[in-house]
Amino acid sequence: MLLIAKRLAGALPNLFGIVLITFLLTRALPGDPAAFFAGGAGSQEAVEQVREKLGLNRSLPEQFWIYVKDLARGDLGQALSTGQPVGAEILSRLPASLELVLASLLFSVSIAIPLGIAAARRPNSWIDHACRLVTTAGVSLPTFFTGLLLAYVFYFVLGWAPSPIGRLDPYLSPPATVTGLYTLDALIAGDVKLFFAALRQMVLPVLTLGIFVLAPLARMTRASMLSVLSADFIRTARASGLSTTSVLVRYALRNALLPVVTTLGMVFSFLLGMSVIVEKVFAWPGVGSFALEALVASDYAPVQGFVLTMAVLYTLLNLAIDLLYVVIDPRVRLGS
């Protein structure tokens, strides 16, 4: 428990850094931030009004203080295009993005780890070569291109996938909101048909994101399994007559998992970044597409809110990874 508290406290400077950078991104740059926030077509009075409201006529530290105070109240400013507060808008769209990111993570982990293990068990076999091909090709794929390609093949040519637009067929109504994740909510509501409808919409975007992040995970699993499998204790375990599965999973995998978990941090960075592109390709109503709509309209407050949200999310996910370490590696638990 103490350890968890320590890790939480360790994330605080990071959070401060994130807030500082998002603040600096708008205020310390050349150009007039008031004009930014008033939008591209803002009139002279609108610009002055924004300047007054944001306190841009005060000193930089003072402005930062105001910004932090606003943030503490959950105030991320107003979106010009909709007139809605940015915070509320992001919060209502966040589950859609999260559903996408988490499902992609689940997908890529469940493919990458078995693939990496299989490749490490028989180096230079066909499965090892397949693994190498997948990993090198996977990181080279532009997500927007894979997404379009998948949509073309599975929607236009084969007709297997539903129309690649949005989270749910327009004729269906979303399940009652509990978590905001349509698939989970449908299950909670006991509506299996709705669950599959939501799942079908998710398949292509999840594949697109998943293929991209599969590569670093599989690569790391393979490399780390290879080094663990050549260790003495594995030989000992084998010599003691333990079954192959037991040696692989309970002895090797658990030791090999640490670097893989570290790679998860990088994978999250990719996932969160690329989700913006995938949301655009599949018209997915998440925070990324919200930011993009605002970007097109030169509406800066939503973009700033989006950058901040993603960074905070990323920090939280990294924190979760840190905690996962504690679970996997007793040395971390006992050592500190």
Add this chain to the structure above:
Amino acid sequence: MPNLLPARATQQRLAIKKVASGKSFWGHARYVLSDNPFTLVAAGLFTLFVLMAVIGPWIAPYDPLATNVGPTLQPPSASHWFGTDSLGRDILSRVVVATRIDFVIALSAVLASFVIGGLIGACAGYFGGWLDRIVIRLTDMVMSFPLFVLAMGIVAALGNSVFNIIIATAVVNLPFYIRVARTEVNVRREAGFVEAARLAGNGDARILLLHLIPNAMPPMMVQVSLNMGWAILNAAGLSFIGLGVSPPAAEWGIMVAEGATYIISGEWWVALFPGAVLMLAVFTFNLLGDGLRDLIDPRRRT
């Protein structure tokens, strides 16, 4: 004094010799390449891409910006190998000409973060103390953002231009170069050859530039080659979402974005060709990066 630096080079050569059993650097290169023939393929593709970037505008069959050089939305044919887009522009010409802009963006961004990050990292590793602590803090701050999202934020704040895409890509990559340079310099700070150079009356700047930074070069170069593919993806991704290069300019990301509307109705060639070429370029860089890493730093081979 001129012999202090080559001392390490000789040492390295000795180590290489051991691996390649008595051969020169090229012998070692051949040895490593024979293990991974893909690197050769990648080198060939790389030459092709560089050629396209340099002489692209002269070998393109049509003017990449001219509309109605053919009927609109024509599938690939003998006169238009990659077909035409909705404005009747020749897609092959556009794909070829786009090579330059994408390479220029990626190369300048990577070069900028290489030089600036290398210098900052080397100074932090060499001087240590408060400078080091501040640099570490700053890199941590940058790295607590998802990279693509931060790049988006930077371009959105600085304004929409090619130059700002380069800046954003460079800033986002800086931490990696800073880290590599910092560790490489830090581990050799107290090394014998550095002490010797110091005793011989060299100043800090001279020691850093002539003795420490050259030693940090191999891992930095590996970082560069592994980074190039990512930089191209990043730039194309940003223009795909409407940042940076603006239409009607030919750029792979924009071309895919333009083709996105047609793919659902079956006009696949508009997006496929620029996307496939972009993918091939990134693939080439990644293969080349792996090959270079095998060549320079065998320990990290996976």
